Amino acid sequence: MTDMASLMEDRAAAKVISDNLHKPVDWDSPKIARNIKKRYAAERRFKIYGLSAIALALLALFVLAGSIGSKGYTAFFQTYVQLEVTFDAAEIDPDGTGDPAVIGKANFDGLIKKSLRDRFPGVTSRQAKRDLYAIVSGGASYDLRERVMENPGLIGQTRKVWLISGDDFDMLNKGYISADVDEGSRRLNDEEIAWYDSLNADGAVEKQFHSRFFTNGDSREPELAGIWGAAVGSLYTLMVTLALSFPIGVFAAVYLEEFAPKNRFTTIVEVNINNLAAVPSIVFGLLGLEVYLNVMHLPRSAPVVGGLTLALMTLPTIIIASRAAIKAVPPSIRQAALGLGASPVQTVTHHVLPLAMPGILTGTIIGMAQALGETAPLLMIGMVAFIVDIPGGALDPATVLPVQIYLWADSPERAFVEKTSAAIMVLLAFLVLMNGFAVYLRKKFERKW
DSSP, X not given: OHHHHHHHHHHHHHHHHHHHHSSOOOTTOHHHHHHHHHHHHHHHHHHHHHHHHHHHHHHHHHHHHHHHHHHHGGGGEEEEEEEEEEOOHHHHOTTSSOOHHHHHTSOHHHHHHHHHHHHSTTOOSHHHHHHHHTTXXXXXXXXXXXXXXXXXXXXXXXXXXXXXXXXXXXXHHTTSSOTTSOGGGSSSOHHHHHHXXXXXXXXXXXXXXXXXXXXXXXXXXXXXXXXXXXXXXXXXXHHHHHHHHHHHHHHHHHIXXXXXXXXXXXXXXXXXXHHHTTSOHHHHHHHHIIIIIIISOOOTTOHHHHHHHHHHHHHHHHHXXXXXXXXXXXXXXXXXXXXXXXXXXXXXXXXXXXXXXXXXXXXXXXXXXXXXXXOHHHHHTTTTSOOOSOOOSTTSOOOOHHHHHHHHHTOOOTHHHHHHHHHHHHHXXXXXXXXXXXXXXXXHHOOOO
């Protein structure tokens, strides 16, 4: 009887549901109209929230890019001063032999100073002469030497020559030092500004494209400092990072996804890989400091140490991205290959990996872009040293672009502010190119099933 009563209740409930399902809906009902109106209003609010978030992100991006660009674009140009230089044969080549060794040892700095004194003969005091000589950069003498070495026929002649200016003179020409400010509150005194006005009135001051910024290494003088040494150091560091992290990361991802048994050990390994991806980068720097420098005694401030450290940091990113790409390959590809007699290794190498390669390469490039922008781990292993020479290999002392930016940002010289912003612009350009290349690879090799 109980079962019969329960059955009757179920049938009654089913009949009520069926009647309600077949009952026509009254779309003109005030309640339904209110509900529809609320849903449409919620949808409109959601769209507004999304568009507002995108607009705010773009605004922040434009403000950041504008701030960096407005401060950094002037570093791509440098002030040059035109002076009438007498290439005195008695000073440059006293024996008249034209020996490059003799010419190379000549006092070209003295020739520049004499030209400045001839241009402003009223300068007599020691301090005033020191200020006068600062109009031209200390590196101008090397340019003059190179010019004479290339063209010995200049010896004995008097020529008008464009010479690179000092950093304060450059800042004055670019408008970063104002003559309207009280003399005690600016780096140049009234007499120095009068010299600038005199040269500028004669057309002896102009801005030229600053190629040294892209070809020189670091320098204590802002007008001579460049990013090439740091760029080469970044290249060697990324080469070491890629050579280690890519094969190890891909092999680890293939093993975990295709061959590893699903047990407690592999679960612990997967969890730790995911945790390592979230570890602060400075922790990897501490690990590199202890293992590579204190235990293995590798050379400090060398790209090989930086590459080894960044490889540890990049590995989890590459493994996770590679596993996701391998998992995205349809199982039917594997089943078809195995059904045709391919071994598991052949299935992975001939079919799964080629199809997963776009995702693997995308994850790798993104990981390398992250490594390119890292500073903290490299500071820990000593790549913060002042390096003037361009590194010739992965074992030579070097620095990288982010660390170079850090060094310039910490400098008290006003001229290094624009150098810092310009270096940031170059670094951002590299990052955008690397991410754009990752998108291109994904679109080019992507296949749809």
